[in-house]
Amino acid sequence: xxxxxRSRGFVSTVAILVFLAAWEIAPRLHLVExxxxxxxxxVLTASWExxxxxxxxxxxxxxxxxxxxxxxxxxxxxxxxxxxxGTFQTLRYLVDPPIMALxxxxxxxxxxxxxxxxxxxMSSKVAVVFVVxxxxxxxxxxxxxxxxxxxxxxxxRSFCARQHDVFRKVILPASLPSVMIGIRLGMSRGILGxxxxxxxxxxxGVGNQILKLGSAFRVDxxxxxxxxxxxxxxxxxxxxxxxxEHFEGGR
Amino acid sequence: xxASIVIRAPHIQIAGVTIAYEKPDQAGTFVALSGIDxxxxxxxxxxxxxxxxxxxxxxxxxxxxxxxPASGKxxxxxxxxxxxxxxxxxxxxxxxxxxxxxxxxxxxxxxxxQRWAGEDLNDRARRFVTLVGLSGxxxxxxxxxxxxxxxxxxxxxxxAVDPEILLLxxxxxxxxxxxxxxxxxxxLRIWEQDKKTALFVTHSIDEAIFLGDRVVVMSPSxxxxxxxxxxxxxxxxxxxxxxxxxxxxxxxxIRVHLMGGIxxxxxxxxxxx
Amino acid sequence: MRNxxxxxxxxxxxxxxxxxxxxxxxxxLNPFFTSRPSLIFAALVTEAKSGELFHNxxxxxxxxxxxxxxxxxxxxxxxxxxxxxxxxxxxLDPFIWFLYxxxxxxxxxxxxxxxxxxxxxVIAISFLLAFPPVMVNTIAxxxxxxxxxxxxxRSFCARPRDVLWxxxxxxxxxxxxxxxxxxxxxxxxxxxIGELFASSAGLGYSIAYNGQLLKTTDMFVSLxxxxxxxxxxxxxxxxxxxxxxxxxxxxxx
Numbered sequence: 001x002x003x004x005x006r007s008r009g010f011v012s013t014v015a016i017l018v019f020l021a022a023w024e025i026a027p028r029l030h031l032v033e034x035x036x037x038x039x040x041x042x043v044l045t046a047s048w049e050x051x052x053x054x055x056x057x058x059x060x061x062x063x064x065x066x067x068x069x070x071x072x073x074x075x076x077x078x079x080x081x082x083x084x085x086g087t088f089q090t091l092r093y094l095v096d097p098p099i100m101a102l103x104x105x106x107x108x109x110x111x112x113x114x115x116x117x118x119x120x121x122m123s124s125k126v127a128v129v130f131v132v133x134x135x136x137x138x139x140x141x142x143x144x145x146x147x148x149x150x151x152x153x154x155x156x157r158s159f160c161a162r163q164h165d166v167f168r169k170v171i172l173p174a175s176l177p178s179v180m181i182g183i184r185l186g187m188s189r190g191i192l193g194x195x196x197x198x199x200x201x202x203x204x205g206v207g208n209q210i211l212k213l214g215s216a217f218r219v220d221x222x223x224x225x226x227x228x229x230x231x232x233x234x235x236x237x238x239x240x241x242x243x244x245e246h247f248e249g250g251r
Numbered sequence: 252x253x254a255s256i257v258i259r260a261p262h263i264q265i266a267g268v269t270i271a272y273e274k275p276d277q278a279g280t281f282v283a284l285s286g287i288d289x290x291x292x293x294x295x296x297x298x299x300x301x302x303x304x305x306x307x308x309x310x311x312x313x314x315x316x317x318x319x320p321a322s323g324k325x326x327x328x329x330x331x332x333x334x335x336x337x338x339x340x341x342x343x344x345x346x347x348x349x350x351x352x353x354x355x356x357x358x359x360x361x362x363x364x365q366r367w368a369g370e371d372l373n374d375r376a377r378r379f380v381t382l383v384g385l386s387g388x389x390x391x392x393x394x395x396x397x398x399x400x401x402x403x404x405x406x407x408x409x410x411a412v413d414p415e416i417l418l419l420x421x422x423x424x425x426x427x428x429x430x431x432x433x434x435x436x437x438x439l440r441i442w443e444q445d446k447k448t449a450l451f452v453t454h455s456i457d458e459a460i461f462l463g464d465r466v467v468v469m470s471p472s473x474x475x476x477x478x479x480x481x482x483x484x485x486x487x488x489x490x491x492x493x494x495x496x497x498x499x500x501x502x503x504x505i506r507v508h509l510m511g512g513i514x515x516x517x518x519x520x521x522x523x524x
Numbered sequence: 525m526r527n528x529x530x531x532x533x534x535x536x537x538x539x540x541x542x543x544x545x546x547x548x549x550x551x552x553l554n555p556f557f558t559s560r561p562s563l564i565f566a567a568l569v570t571e572a573k574s575g576e577l578f579h580n581x582x583x584x585x586x587x588x589x590x591x592x593x594x595x596x597x598x599x600x601x602x603x604x605x606x607x608x609x610x611x612x613x614x615x616l617d618p619f620i621w622f623l624y625x626x627x628x629x630x631x632x633x634x635x636x637x638x639x640x641x642x643x644x645x646v647i648a649i650s651f652l653l654a655f656p657p658v659m660v661n662t663i664a665x666x667x668x669x670x671x672x673x674x675x676x677x678r679s680f681c682a683r684p685r686d687v688l689w690x691x692x693x694x695x696x697x698x699x700x701x702x703x704x705x706x707x708x709x710x711x712x713x714x715x716x717i718g719e720l721f722a723s724s725a726g727l728g729y730s731i732a733y734n735g736q737l738l739k740t741t742d743m744f745v746s747l748x749x750x751x752x753x754x755x756x757x758x759x760x761x762x763x764x765x766x767x768x769x770x771x772x773x774x775x776x777x
Binding site: 346349361394519 | 681
Binding site: 012222233 | 622
């Protein structure tokens, strides 16, 4: 019994429940102003309302589309570049500094630039997701190649493997776990990126809704979307983690 | 002339100590040591030898007061041991030094923890750094030292608090063979100065015989004492003694015990193998 | 070896600037969209002379200092508590995860109600963004202390207070510094996007303002400054991390 009570799941659940209870009760007791903080019950009602409106599906699909496109581009472009840079040292020394500089800057500050270049439609959002996601993909793909155990490569060479065979059969599978980590990081940054970009300027999408609801101080509805985005982020990264674990054995 | 023999109570008395660990995932308990009875006299260097996993380290940790036995007690000067205290100090197999501290600061560490009074900590630490042969290296950090040097720091740290009893848990286990030999000699040289009661755990038969006044041989888990051999070799010990008949006898005797233990273990694991 | 790396790095940046300038002058890139390095540099000088640059810098850095500073204090304090006590860790875990993954900028209207438009809202966003990595890394640092060191301390009669201050905390410093590095980037991001949405001063605001007026060059000036701040900050912490690497106690230390 004591063991269960101390387990992670139990304590975390209790903590969440206590928080939800306090959140619900405090406004009722007028300890806090319900207008500012909302309540779980209100959020639930709001969620039910939103889920039944037709624009909900449209907004979610727009955001999803922008996110998936941007992420796909980031993977398709980033992984080969990362693998290439990881393999060729001189190239890496040359290209690494700008990439690391980009990594260290708040990339979301560039959103107005993308809007300037690509307008307020979908393309600027896709661009944001792409840039925000491609950097971790590249950086981790580079790391993936560099941490391949050199003795593995030696073994392949000792069996007269040619360069592209070594690449395909040794380096690629060995770097896969790091590449997956990069994709996972790119994913979470991409989700934030698409929402913030849509908030900045757009005609539809989840971020756009969030902005509208926020400006109208409809906190209940706002919170629904915030939780939706968090939940999506959690689900997506958990999925990738499962994938990662699957490939861990191949290290 | 009458020689007066002072009969003292043993320094350490271990009575019926059993040590058990919870297996992970509640798969039951693992008995590391079962019913250990051992007396250690003042000023003796006792080595404990046995195969891996026979609970020798657990015994040392229990004497140090860092783990509680499932049953039985440990007595120090007649008083029951309940936790760590200033009269015992330990030297660890993986050195357990603090990487951000210099050699001097690492030796000070034990003094700081025990709120040592009456002397400047740095001065005292410096004395022990010199004692273990590391003078000149006071400002070095562990990552700049070799394995043997790191363990000397560990030994200095333990001696700095002037314990009654020195507990050494496979202190040379992480060192290569040559360094081990050199360190063994070093340890004896340092020990000869004070002749503190010492317990030394090892799984090297040679180390056990060469260093000890008495060798305690243990069986694999659940660990029991299978033999206690007084080593009648004069001190200071020399390498040449390792060729003497007596030494070879001891060696054979201990090896038979250990081999027998391994055979029994194998029989348990693969009865028809 | 290291010198050739730095050299290639510098060459890299120089090449990009040169290519950029050339591409615009030769008509391959439309200066309306991209401006060019020479113009940007000139505008930088102008803004510096007029004091506009320093005013924006002053505002943003001030907000950053408070936001990041607060997140470090809170992150270290709660991180040590949670790292030391498992129950605290499990209880705080879901909230940390939420802070990490939720689009916190979505809360800015609520912050505006609470704190008004401007500095305090920006600081709040910056604090909330930076706090999770500092705390998470502090927890990880405390939990990953080499148990041999803890055992050794206990063997010398260390009290729990001693174990915390003399062993656990110093041993966690490398991981804590890594957390600070991550937190710094996020704090800066928080300041910038806070200013994009909810402020009327600072570098982020300047980007949005100039963006709406389609003044590309001025946008890039602010962007460059932000980029330099970000790189300088994270690089210094990276260097510190590398320097403290020997504080990590692996096995056999």
